[in-house]
Amino acid sequence: MVRTDFRHPDGRRAYLYGSFLEAPQGYRPAPRAAGLYERRWNPLRREWVLVAAARQNRTFMPDQVDCPLCPSAPSHSSEIPAARFDLAVFENRFPAMRPSLAGAEGGEGVAEVVVYTDQHDVSFSSLPLDRLHRLVDVWSDRYSELGSRRDVQYVFIFENSGEEVGVTLHHPHGQIYGYPFIPPVAELELHASRLHRRQGKGCLQCELVADECEAKARMLFVRGGIAAYVPAYARYPFEVHVAPIDHRGALPDLMLGERPSFAEALQAVVRGYDGLFGRTMPYMMAMHQRPTDGRPHPEAHIHVEFYPLLRDAGKLKFLAAGECGAGTFVNDSLPEDRAQTLRRAMSRVEP
């Protein structure tokens, strides 16, 4: 797939993947928002907090005609330097981390937006197969490119979907944070996997997938080397994990035959979600991969965690004091039951 690189006048990078039509004459994207950036250490939780005051004024629910992720038109310079495109990636105007203002150096991490399509009114669940497969290639390319930056120690690919998750733009898109450190949840899981290896037991995620394949009760999808399942220890009623069955640390390690199945598994889960309650499921999707801090990390095994917000028709799973202040989730359903319900919803929508 062809990639064409752009540089906005404010120094921000943009990439068009696949074919595109040139932007109309006079194209001028809005400049990066000015604001203070600080990385602050929380000594109580021993974690970084990112202060990004520029984000206060980020674009909030624009009309479609002003959508910054739509193609540009003579009357509208969007974030995309094209009048038509396949997939696009650009550096956020309102990044969560201090951007490099000139050249590659000086920044402290990066915040990119991944636009899945130039169609405003579709979603991840309705992307055609070909587009879906190419999205995995785009993610893989971003992982490699951002991971090679000196200021990026962890590439975090994610999607927030639905107003209940705080999404402020409806055009189908995901995001990528290149953190200048390994974030706490990733570190927690890597630590668990290192402990497991030290006990002579091999990769923890390999074992978890194998266990779920054998147990079957919570399995949703097994195809082309990829498995999707409701973990036995789900925090959210319909939480789903997606992982390659064999040991793969990151996207570039996926075999060619695994890539399409990886994309299809993700879409099958989201389609199942949407089939559960007759409405679009609000969810978070978080991809955990090998850190890019220069160390080998044989303990890392790529997997995607879906946190869907509905626990029942019309009822949200809220994160409240128990979850946020103590860190312990209460799941008011049995993961085996929820897997069965979700499996049924997935089979109704699969072609």
Place this chain on the structure above:
Amino acid sequence: MVRTDFRHPDGRRAYLYGSFLEAPQGYRPAPRAAGLYERRWNPLRREWVLVAAARQNRTFMPDQVDCPLCPSAPSHSSEIPAARFDLAVFENRFPAMRPSLAGAEGGEGVAEVVVYTDQHDVSFSSLPLDRLHRLVDVWSDRYSELGSRRDVQYVFIFENSGEEVGVTLHHPHGQIYGYPFIPPVAELELHASRLHRRQGKGCLQCELVADECEAKARMLFVRGGIAAYVPAYARYPFEVHVAPIDHRGALPDLMLGERPSFAEALQAVVRGYDGLFGRTMPYMMAMHQRPTDGRPHPEAHIHVEFYPLLRDAGKLKFLAAGECGAGTFVNDSLPEDRAQTLRRAMSRVEP
């Protein structure tokens, strides 16, 4: 303050603190909901997840006439075995943890509801001083009693407030979880404090409060040995921590003179929140204290963490994939600015 103990027919305990009027004849509280309880280990995050299927059917936004936290009437047996009361505590009909079905043994932790008043239409912020002070005594009593149970290793006192936090009952109340383990966030903070002590630096929370008192920029309230401040490393724009200035591990360790100030600091914060945007602020309140696992824990220092959900008028701080999937918070404001704004709001409402 007098405490009167009750036992519901299903074995659940209830306590009335202060004076009360007897329940009407024929009082019959609803029985504990039946359902499956399991404690499941998440090997990836190395944490417990509580499966409590009985909670699926918990009471959801009842009309006031059916409010389970209001006094009982001839036509309505609520959770409270009284026709009038001051403060009440009872074991949740829909607990998060496996209850003991008979006697004190056999349970795996406990979930209590703390009812602040028999008035349905007030809130924590409008409680009169006398009631507020007695609430601290009730919390302290619950900490001691639950902490002495063999199956409770950590007493977590908290309040969720507002529909945006998932509150399903409007009557002013808080909750207490007696966990059969030390929950992850508490453990994280205790671990940080232990590391600090091992470096010969004394109590971490003592140092943090002293630093904030000296810096002043983020300080909101200092009175009677209690300080409230926006921490430099706030995750939520208006996050506030409240702690005794001197080293106190848990509520029973507070000096008599510190107790009223502790209560007043909490209320001053909530009143300030409500004054920010001309509407009631949805928030979580989490109290971190010394574990009750039988070990001394000199590193523990009681403090309350407030996580308010509004970041601006009409705009919520959402927990999305960055927070939940990576564990890194982005704060789109400068804590010093937010402290100043909140200080102004607090001074407008203070008597």
